[in-house]
Amino acid sequence: MAFINDNYPSKVLQDAVAAIGSLPGVGQRSALRLALHLLGQPKENIHHFASAVDRLADDVRYCNTCMMISDSDTCPICADRSRDHSTVCVVENVRDVMSIEATGQYHGVYHVLGGVISPIDGIGPSDITINQLVGRIASGSVSEVILALPGDVEGETTSFYIYRQIERYGVKVSAPSRGLGFGDDLEYADSLTLGRSILNRQIFKPQ
Amino acid sequence: MAFINDNYPSKVLQDAVAAIGSLPGVGQRSALRLALHLLGQPKENIHHFASAVDRLADDVRYCNTCMMISDSDTCPICADRSRDHSTVCVVENVRDVMSIEATGQYHGVYHVLGGVISPIDGIGPSDITINQLVGRIASGSVSEVILALPGDVEGETTSFYIYRQIERYGVKVSAPSRGLGFGDDLEYADSLTLGRSILNRQIFKPQ
Numbered sequence: 001m002a003f004i005n006d007n008y009p010s011k012v013l014q015d016a017v018a019a020i021g022s023l024p025g026v027g028q029r030s031a032l033r034l035a036l037h038l039l040g041q042p043k044e045n046i047h048h049f050a051s052a053v054d055r056l057a058d059d060v061r062y063c064n065t066c067m068m069i070s071d072s073d074t075c076p077i078c079a080d081r082s083r084d085h086s087t088v089c090v091v092e093n094v095r096d097v098m099s100i101e102a103t104g105q106y107h108g109v110y111h112v113l114g115g116v117i118s119p120i121d122g123i124g125p126s127d128i129t130i131n132q133l134v135g136r137i138a139s140g141s142v143s144e145v146i147l148a149l150p151g152d153v154e155g156e157t158t159s160f161y162i163y164r165q166i167e168r169y170g171v172k173v174s175a176p177s178r179g180l181g182f183g184d185d186l187e188y189a190d191s192l193t194l195g196r197s198i199l200n201r202q203i204f205k206p207q
Numbered sequence: 208m209a210f211i212n213d214n215y216p217s218k219v220l221q222d223a224v225a226a227i228g229s230l231p232g233v234g235q236r237s238a239l240r241l242a243l244h245l246l247g248q249p250k251e252n253i254h255h256f257a258s259a260v261d262r263l264a265d266d267v268r269y270c271n272t273c274m275m276i277s278d279s280d281t282c283p284i285c286a287d288r289s290r291d292h293s294t295v296c297v298v299e300n301v302r303d304v305m306s307i308e309a310t311g312q313y314h315g316v317y318h319v320l321g322g323v324i325s326p327i328d329g330i331g332p333s334d335i336t337i338n339q340l341v342g343r344i345a346s347g348s349v350s351e352v353i354l355a356l357p358g359d360v361e362g363e364t365t366s367f368y369i370y371r372q373i374e375r376y377g378v379k380v381s382a383p384s385r386g387l388g389f390g391d392d393l394e395y396a397d398s399l400t401l402g403r404s405i406l407n408r409q410i411f412k413p414q
Contacts (some may be wrong), residue, residue: 007305008305009275009276009282009305010276010277011278012267013301015259016259019256019259019260020260022256023241023244024241025237026241027241031303033302034231035379036300036302038260039267040387043265046261048226049226049265050260050264051257051261052225053227053245053256054261055219056220057254059219060219069217069220071218075216076216082346094243097216098214098215102214147377
């Protein structure tokens with residue numbers, strides 16, 4: 001094969017493919033396809049794309065209160081006086097906030113941990129925003145903490161760690177209900193969920 | 208919902224998601240996932256990513272001879288004197304070149320059209336590098352042209368157009384064989400391919 005540079009006819013193209021291919025879930029073939037798509041765009045589109053990504057490095061800020069990504073020191077949710085600031089929903093990341101906001105069912109505020117405790121990945125309690133959460137609760141303005149963390153080992157470990165840190169303040173600590181999906185048939189539920197939903201059965205309330 | 212800016216807590220994040228989501232085959236959910244992945248990287252990684260993409264706009268050049276993406280005015284293939292410069296394989300884009308090079312079976316040179324004729328997309332003969340191809344053939348150094356274009360209507364139209372432009376020069380014009388895949392079972396071939404492979408049957412050559 002005639003190409004130097006690992007089969008790419010151009011080092012610039014190869015570097016772009018390597019950068020795009022470093023994104024999670026994007027293979028080398030897709031990365032080449034995307035790089036060639038960008039290459040086929042007008043130059044100003046390419047500059048616009050690169051600049052929009054570049055600004056993630058320097059222009060993103062975090063809310064001083066809930067640690068969510070924000071354009072200012074106070075995010076729109078923490079700045080909203082119509083929300084219930086005594087109820088704090090603790091989530092792993094900003095995607096969780098956006099998912100819960102999209103339901104339109106929650107009117108409290110959030111606390112974004114920025115991760116969960118994971119010894120295998122070297123992430124300890126001080127690497128995420130647990131101290132800031134404890135500080136919010138210690139200030140006395142919080143009456144309920146909802147631990148809306150992932151249902152895996154790391155998520156449960158983190159929930160338990162937070163629970164131990166905040167139980168001394170006497171706030172109510174809750175978690176989202178888990179069980180069969182609303183409207184789901186029993187036959188399609190995984191057996192872990194089905195079994196636990198029977199054990200954790202709730203009083204039937206006719207609508 | 209409390210977010211201004213179309214449900215994003217940050218305009219910077221929203222702009223990055225919009226840019227990434229403009230890539231073909233990348234939906235809004237994936238774009239958000241990728242943007243948050245980048246956001247979680249060290250700043251220098253984000254700058255490196257943005258810069259690698261940005262250079263596609265200004266630092267990519269094209270080979271003066273075959274029109275392939277290149278870092279210089281002559282691509283490594285056209286610069287390789289050990290290749291057969293009298294055989295020119297005409298392809299749609301650089302990905303086709305890379306695919307053929309990866310087989311290791313071809314030792315001629317290429318001509319990259321940069322597209323195919325497509326009236327629906329407003330792409331005419333003068334929008335792709337057909338004139339440059341005709342110029343190479345008119346110079347008298349080419350003895351065979353292989354039309355390795357897509358098998359769809361646009362590809363066949365383009366092949367036919369090129370054939371009409373170059374037949375006056377008396378060069379051999381060929382195309383890759385089409386038929387059942389080598390090693391394929393008949394039962395898995397699509398019926399168009401199977402039917403045509405019977406019509407275009409070739410003399411059996413015992414190995």
